[in-house]
């Protein structure tokens with residue numbers, strides 16, 4: 001009896017501090033590294049770590065494999081209350097490979113929602129966030145290692161060059177716009193056909209499944225560095241039926257950022273910047289997301305020197321904070337506009353002229 005008791009006392013004394021140490025160790029490594037740009041493996045390791053440390057708040061799903069066999073990962077973030085079928089904000093980053101701050105902003109959003117959960121609980125009460133921090137990992141690694149200016153995928157495309165611009169590869173208005181999206185060597189090559197790329201098909205399939213389950217409320221695509229909030233349509237000058245709602249949210253985001261850092265963010269319908277087809281935001285709106293935006297983050301340092309795609313590493317933390325101010329504002333407003341009591345679907349004909357852009361096959 002004495003021996004058993006003392007064994008139990010001994011075990012409790014040993015096991016408890018071990019559990020405590022383990023928890024503390026997880027806590028310190030919960031921090032997102034913000035003094036350098038993580039590579040693909042670094043991004044995956046951080047996600048894996050959070051999924052192990054917070055299994056009730058973040059679930060990772062392999063949603064596809066790229067041409068170079070990298071995993072496309074979707075992080076599904078919830079508050080852990082076990083309620084299924086909540087509405088969803090779907091965000092992706094780095095469709096354009098060289099926009100290095102965008103995966104940082106996506107990971108930082110995940111960090112804020114999962115680790116600094118208490119401060120952001122309002123963003124997860126009735127909504128889940130589905131986030132793809134690296135939507136084009138092949139291009140991202142190529143931009144880091146070989147050619148920083150690279151923005152496309154790395155798939156051989158039939159010409160002597162590789163790669164397709166994912167933000168021209170969606171179906172709505174495919175092939176419309178700047179002449180430089182027609183040649184395989186062009187920076188903005190739209191692809192041989194809509195959804196020729198596994199990355200755009202993967203994003204499309206996530207959108208479709210969120211529509212089928214009637215959960216998708218807002219699509220938010222992160223870009224940099226031109227300091228804009230852009231809403232559909234990009235392929236056509238017609239305003240979307242809820243144009244006013246898009247303007248209101250865009251202006252709210254711009255105001256929040258201006259108040260917090262002084263950075264000026266312009267808000268505009270995509271077509272005002274340049275009419276082109278195949279954008280992901282047009283497709284998201286077309287399939288039924290009532291809200292769809294591209295957020296073009298800033299690449300400027302605190303002295304307003306514009307580093308564009310590659311801000312120096314000592315600016316990452318400040319820009320991540322600024323992007324979070326914007327992303328939080330998007331989330332807050334979308335949730336306010338689409339409470340569970342409001343229907344997601346609108347009956348209006350969503351696409352003003354779906355057949356435009358079909359002539360592309362002739363090129």
Ligand SMILES: *[C@@H]1O[C@H](CO)[C@@H](O)[C@H](O)[C@H]1NC(C)=O
Pocket residue numbers: 069
């Ligand atoms: C792709 O990667 C997976 C996981 O690492 C591996 O199991 C598979 O064999 C790879 N496929 C090819 C064609 O290299």
Ligand SMILES: *[C@@H]1O[C@H](CO)[C@@H](O)[C@H](O)[C@H]1NC(C)=O
Pocket residue numbers: 154155156160161162
């Ligand atoms: C295109 O991709 C193929 C297959 O990955 C590679 O062997 C080739 O060197 C690439 N071509 C260019 C011009 O980068």
Ligand SMILES: [Zn+2]
Pocket residue numbers: 096099223224
């Ligand atoms: Zn971009």
